[in-house]
Amino acid sequence: MKSKKDLTEKTIESELVFQGHWLKVQRDKVLLPDGGKSIREYVLHPGAALMIPVLDDGRLVMIEQYRHPLKRNFLEFPAGKIDHGETSLQTAHRELREEVGAVAKSMQLMTRIHPVIGYGDEFIDLYMAKDLTWVDPEPDEGEILNIQEISFDEAFALLRQGQITDVKTSLALFWYEKILNAKW
Amino acid sequence: MKSKKDLTEKTIESELVFQGHWLKVQRDKVLLPDGGKSIREYVLHPGAALMIPVLDDGRLVMIEQYRHPLKRNFLEFPAGKIDHGETSLQTAHRELREEVGAVAKSMQLMTRIHPVIGYGDEFIDLYMAKDLTWVDPEPDEGEILNIQEISFDEAFALLRQGQITDVKTSLALFWYEKILNAKW
Numbered sequence: 242m243k244s245k246k247d248l249t250e251k252t253i254e255s256e257l258v259f260q261g262h263w264l265k266v267q268r269d270k271v272l273l274p275d276g277g278k279s280i281r282e283y284v285l286h287p288g289a290a291l292m293i294p295v296l297d298d299g300r301l302v303m304i305e306q307y308r309h310p311l312k313r314n315f316l317e318f319p320a321g322k323i324d325h326g327e328t329s330l331q332t333a334h335r336e337l338r339e340e341v342g343a344v345a346k347s348m349q350l351m352t353r354i355h356p357v358i359g360y361g362d363e364f365i366d367l368y369m370a371k372d373l374t375w376v377d378p379e380p381d382e383g384e385i386l387n388i389q390e391i392s393f394d395e396a397f398a399l400l401r402q403g404q405i406t407d408v409k410t411s412l413a414l415f416w417y418e419k420i421l422n423a424k425w
Numbered sequence: 426m427k428s429k430k431d432l433t434e435k436t437i438e439s440e441l442v443f444q445g446h447w448l449k450v451q452r453d454k455v456l457l458p459d460g461g462k463s464i465r466e467y468v469l470h471p472g473a474a475l476m477i478p479v480l481d482d483g484r485l486v487m488i489e490q491y492r493h494p495l496k497r498n499f500l501e502f503p504a505g506k507i508d509h510g511e512t513s514l515q516t517a518h519r520e521l522r523e524e525v526g527a528v529a530k531s532m533q534l535m536t537r538i539h540p541v542i543g544y545g546d547e548f549i550d551l552y553m554a555k556d557l558t559w560v561d562p563e564p565d566e567g568e569i570l571n572i573q574e575i576s577f578d579e580a581f582a583l584l585r586q587g588q589i590t591d592v593k594t595s596l597a598l599f600w601y602e603k604i605l606n607a608k609w
Contacts, residue, residue, distance in 0.1 A: 245571045248491035248498055259443040264450055264466045264544060266443060271493060274569055282448045283494035284468065284544070307432035308542040309455060310467035314432055315542055356540045356592045357547075358492040358499055360448060360468065364590075385458055387429045401609045406548075408540045408592040415599040425585045 247274050250281075258282070286363035290332035291320035291409050292348065292370040293417055294341055301396055302341050303410075305387040316389070316399065317410045320365065329366035337370055341388065342378030345370035351416040356408055367413045369420070393421065431458050434465075442466070470547035474516035475504035475593050476532065476554040477601055478525055485580055486525050487594075489571040500573070500583065501594045504549065513550035521554055525572065526562030529554035535600040540592055551597045553604070577605065 250271040259266035265285040273279055294302035301318075308315050321336040323329055330348060337343050351367045380386065399405045400414050419425045434455040443450035449469040457463055478486035485502075492499050505520040507513055514532060521527050535551045564570065583589045584598050603609045 246569075248489065248569055248571065250491055250493050252493075258445060259450060261442060261450065261452060261466045262464045264468075266445065266448055266450065268445060269493065274491075277566075280446045281493040282445045284448075305432065307434055307458075309434050309436075309453065309465040310544065310546040311539060311542055315539070317542075352587050353590060354592050354595065355495060355499070355590045357545070358495055358501075358591050360494065361541070362494040382461075385430075385432055387432065401603075403536050406537060406539045407542050408538050408596060411538065412592060412595055412599075415596075419585075 284361040288323045289365045290329040291318050292333045292368040293318050293413050294370045300390045300392050303389045315407050317407050318413050333368045339379045342376050343373040346372035354412055365409050468545040472507045473549045474513040475502050476517045476552040477502050477597050478554045484574045484576050487573045499591050501591050502597050517552045523563045526560050527557040530556035549593050
């Protein structure tokens with residue numbers, strides 16, 4: 242990507258303006274490339290990992306979860322926040338064990354995505370988890386979910402019909418479809 | 426989507442805990458379906474609209490913008506927050522005029538996505554804008570950007586190569602590819 246003009250903003254001041262139970266918000270004063278000044282506020286996030294657990298028969302493991310901000314259930318692939326000191330690969334393995342109760346011999350990175358570039362620094366690494374064996378799931382406290390096994394075609398139909406709208410799950414499915422069909 | 430068990434959380438208390446220059450954070454105390462209690466914090470957002478401006482020769486208009494939370498440039502489709510009283514369709518038309526300097530005869534909704542279901546109520550409606558005519562762009566103050574015209578193949582290659590990682594832009598490209606190839 243070549244830039245016609247420099248767009249870089251320089252941080253002048255930086256302050257943690259909100260520290261909640263879960264969320265942290267940072268406010269930076271920035272110097273714009275045209276000499277002006279502006280305020281940027283954004284959620285600080287350690288990053289996350291998602292994985293598509295692929296069963297030996299090709300079906301995918303999905304979880305249905307109530308998402309309070311939107312007051313309804315969403316169908317998603319298992320995912321979670323990176324713990325301090327973890328790599329995203331370790332997070333993917335840990336979340337697979339905790340949420341699904343599975344261990345994967347193969348965990349392959351598909352891509353990295355950025356869900357909230359306007360007001361958050363989160364990234365999510367999207368993995369495929371294969372060659373699964375089963376252990377007991379260890380869900381986090383307050384994490385209540387339904388596990389479903391679903392064919393790729395069914396999942397892709399739900400995406401097309403607008404019933405899967407979570408961005409990390411949707412992008413994982415689009416990437417998986419390309420890989421499945423050897424399109425890239 | 427059928428639920429095996431009810432996952433609904435009931436809001437017991439609700440409080441606006443942060444009101445910044447741009448960001449608002451709400452904290453709710455919730456009753457879990459298993460009788461436990463938990464805290465949910467999330468960013469309140471009015472929703473947004475994105476559009477793919479399609480030129481008569483098939484090229485797409487993209488904008489390169491510095492995104493301070495991640496301290497680098499991103500290649501994106503034009504998008505913006507819904508103003509009070511607007512529909513997302515009106516937002517799409519307004520942002521097309523402001524950021525690109527174009528008016529579209531045809532503005533077609535592709536789908537709605539949810540970028541941050543874990544800690545935000547934002548949705549983004551993804552549109553295709555066609556039959557464009559040109560007017561003067563009116564960028565918001567502090568919004569400095571580079572406009573690029575790029576073929577669909579080039580944009581899709583950047584997505585595959587991991588150079589387009591903004592979720593709204595990536596999903597708009599995947600949807601547009603399906604529509605272009607009459608795959609759904």
